[in-house]
Amino acid sequence: MKFQANEVLNGKYMTLNIPKHVVLLPFSLLLIILPFSLMRNSHESYPQISPVSNLNNTETKECNIFSGRWIPYPEGPYYNNETCPLMLDAQNCLKSGRPDREYLHWRWKPDDCQLPLFNATQFLNRVRGKKMAFVGDSVGRNQMQSLVCLLNHVSQPEDISLKYTSVLESIRFKQYFYADYNFTIGTLWSPYFVRNSDADPNGHSRNSIMKLYLDEVDETWANKVEDFDIVIISAGQWFFRPLLFYEKGQLVGCNKCGIENVTDLGFYYGYRMAFRTAFITLTNLTRYKGVTILRTFSPSHFENGDWNKGGNCVRTKPYTKEEMKLLDFWYVMEIYRTQVQEFKAAQKEATKRGLEFLKMDTTEIMLLRPDGHPNNYGHSKDKNVTLNDCVHWCLPGPVDTWNEFLLYMLNMKREKSAWKL
Ligand SMILES: *[C@@H]1O[C@H](CO)[C@@H](O)[C@H](O)[C@H]1NC(C)=O
Ligand SMILES: *[C@@H]1O[C@H](CO)[C@@H](O)[C@H](O)[C@H]1NC(C)=O
Ligand SMILES: *[C@@H]1O[C@H](CO)[C@@H](O)[C@H](O)[C@H]1NC(C)=O
Ligand SMILES: *[C@@H]1O[C@H](CO)[C@@H](O)[C@H](O)[C@H]1NC(C)=O
Ligand SMILES: *[C@@H]1O[C@H](CO)[C@@H](O)[C@H](O)[C@H]1NC(C)=O
Numbered sequence: 001m002k003f004q005a006n007e008v009l010n011g012k013y014m015t016l017n018i019p020k021h022v023v024l025l026p027f028s029l030l031l032i033i034l035p036f037s038l039m040r041n042s043h044e045s046y047p048q049i050s051p052v053s054n055l056n057n058t059e060t061k062e063c064n065i066f067s068g069r070w071i072p073y074p075e076g077p078y079y080n081n082e083t084c085p086l087m088l089d090a091q092n093c094l095k096s097g098r099p100d101r102e103y104l105h106w107r108w109k110p111d112d113c114q115l116p117l118f119n120a121t122q123f124l125n126r127v128r129g130k131k132m133a134f135v136g137d138s139v140g141r142n143q144m145q146s147l148v149c150l151l152n153h154v155s156q157p158e159d160i161s162l163k164y165t166s167v168l169e170s171i172r173f174k175q176y177f178y179a180d181y182n183f184t185i186g187t188l189w190s191p192y193f194v195r196n197s198d199a200d201p202n203g204h205s206r207n208s209i210m211k212l213y214l215d216e217v218d219e220t221w222a223n224k225v226e227d228f229d230i231v232i233i234s235a236g237q238w239f240f241r242p243l244l245f246y247e248k249g250q251l252v253g254c255n256k257c258g259i260e261n262v263t264d265l266g267f268y269y270g271y272r273m274a275f276r277t278a279f280i281t282l283t284n285l286t287r288y289k290g291v292t293i294l295r296t297f298s299p300s301h302f303e304n305g306d307w308n309k310g311g312n313c314v315r316t317k318p319y320t321k322e323e324m325k326l327l328d329f330w331y332v333m334e335i336y337r338t339q340v341q342e343f344k345a346a347q348k349e350a351t352k353r354g355l356e357f358l359k360m361d362t363t364e365i366m367l368l369r370p371d372g373h374p375n376n377y378g379h380s381k382d383k384n385v386t387l388n389d390c391v392h393w394c395l396p397g398p399v400d401t402w403n404e405f406l407l408y409m410l411n412m413k414r415e416k417s418a419w420k421l
C-alpha cells in the first residue's frame with residue numbers, strides 16, 4: 001500500500017457520496033445495488049438492533065446497554081484538552097475552537113439499567129498484564145485515543161510505537177504501554193482487513209480506485225494479532241470508494257468502478273466478504289486466544305452536500321429517535337445488518353473453537369449524534385480544500401461512551417468466566 005502516513009486525512013474522505021440531504025441518496029443508489037424486497041426488509045427491521053446476545057448472565061442483572069437514549073448530563077465530560085495531552089489535533093475540537101458546548105453534556109441511558117460511569121482504575125485492573133488492539137481504520141484509533149484520555153488521570157502511558165515500526169508507519173501502528181499495569185494498547189491499522197493495492201493509473205488519491213483481494217487477509221495485522229488478548233475490530237468508510245473485487249485472484253465485480261462488463265456488486269459485497277475473511281482469520285490463527293469484539297459501523301453525518309462538495313455537520317444537539325427515523329438512514333442499517341450477519345456466522349465457529357466473539361452495538365447510538373463530529377474544528381484538514389470531518393468524533397465526545405461499553409463488557413465477561421483468557 002502506498003498511502004501517506006496521514007491516514008487521518010484519507011480515512012476522513014472515504015465517505016459515501018451523500019447528496020444534499022441524506023434522504024435523497026437512497027433511491028438512486030438503491031435501484032442499482034439492492035433488490036426491492038431487501039429494501040423493504042431493511043426498512044421494516046430497522047428499529048431492531050439486537051442486544052448483546054452472548055452475555056448470558058442470569059445471576060447478575062442482564063441489560064441491553066445498547067438500547068436506550070441520550071439524556072442531558074450537566075456534569076459534562078471526563079477530560080478536556082488540558083487534562084489529556086495525548087489526543088490528536090484532528091479530533092481536538094476544544095483546542096480548535098469549536099464554539100458550542102452542548103454536545104459535551106449528554107450521557108447514554110440504557111432503557112433497562114444505568115450504564116456505569118467509566119472508572120479508570122477499575123479498567124486498568126481488568127486489563128492488567130494484557131494487550132489490546134484496535135484493528136481497522138482511524139475511527140478505531142479514535143476510540144483508542146478516547147480510552148487513553150479516559151485513563152490519563154490514573155496512569156500515563158509511554159508511546160512505544162517506534163520500537164516496533166517506522167515513523168511513517170507509527171501513526172497506523174500506534175502502541176502505548178502502561179508500565180504500572182503492564183498493559184499495552186495499540187492500533188493495527190488495516191481499513192480493509194484484506195490485501196489491497198492501488199489500481200488507479202494516476203496513483204492514490206481520496207477517491208481513486210483500489211483492488212481488494214477479498215479472500216486474502218492483509219498480513220500487516222494478521223501477522224501481529226496473535227499477541228493480543230482483546231481485539232476490537234471495526235471497518236467503515238473506506239469501503240465506499242471505487243473498488244475492484246478479486247476472489248481466488250480473479251476479478252469478480254466492483255463497487256462504483258464504471259467499467260463495462262464488470263458487475264457492480266455494491267460496497268456491501270466487499271464489506272461482507274472482508275469481514276468474513278477477517279473473522280475466519282481470527283478463528284483460524286493457532287496462537288490466537290483473544291476475545292474479539294466487533295464494534296459495529298460508525299455512521300457519518302454529512303449534510304448540505306457530499307463529503308467532497310462542501311458537506312458538513314453543523315448540528316449542535318442529538319437527534320431524537322423520531323427525527324432519526326424521519327431522516328431514514330436505511331443504508332446505515334443495511335451495513336449494520338451485513339456485518340452482524342457475518343459476525344453471527346463467525347461467532348458460531350469461534351465458539352466451537354473456544355474463542356469468544358462479542359458485539360458492541362454502536363451504530364444506532366451514534367446515528368443519533370450528528371453533533372459529535374469535528375466538522376471543521378479539526379486541524380488535519382487539507383489546507384487547500386474545505387473538507388469537513390463528519391466521520392471521526394470529537395474528543396471528548398460521544399465516542400467516550402464506547403469505552404463505557406467496553407468496561408461494562410469486560411466486567412460482564414469477568415463475572416461470567418472469572419476472566420479466563
Ligand atoms: C443461558 O443461561 C440459562 C440459565 O443458566 C441456560 O439455561 C441457557 O441454556 C443459557 N443459554 C445459552 C445460549 O447459553
Ligand atoms: C484548550 O482549548 C482552549 C479553547 O477551548 C484553548 O484556549 C487552549 O489553549 C487549549 N489548550 C490546549 C493545551 O490545547
Ligand atoms: C473505581 O474502581 C476502584 C477499583 O475497583 C474502586 O476502588 C473505586 O471506588 C472506584 N471509583 C468509583 C468512583 O466508583
Ligand atoms: C506483562 O504482560 C505480558 C503479556 O502481555 C507477560 O508476558 C509478561 O510476563 C508480563 N510481565 C510482568 C512483569 O508481569
Ligand atoms: C466486454 O465484453 C465484450 C463482449 O463480450 C468483450 O469483447 C470485451 O473484451 C469485454 N471487455 C472486458 C474489459 O472484459
Ligand SMILES: *[C@@H]1O[C@H](CO)[C@@H](O)[C@H](O)[C@H]1NC(C)=O
Nearest residue numbers: 215276277280281283284285
Ligand atoms: C481454517 O482452518 C481449518 C482447519 O485448520 C482449515 O481446514 C480451513 O481451510 C481454514 N480456513 C481458512 C479460510 O484458512
Ligand SMILES: *[C@@H]1O[C@H](CO)[C@@H](O)[C@H](O)[C@H]1NC(C)=O
Nearest residue numbers: 205381382383384385386387
Ligand atoms: C491548491 O489549489 C490550487 C487551485 O486549485 C492549486 O493550484 C494548488 O496546486 C493547490 N495546492 C496544493 C498544495 O494542493
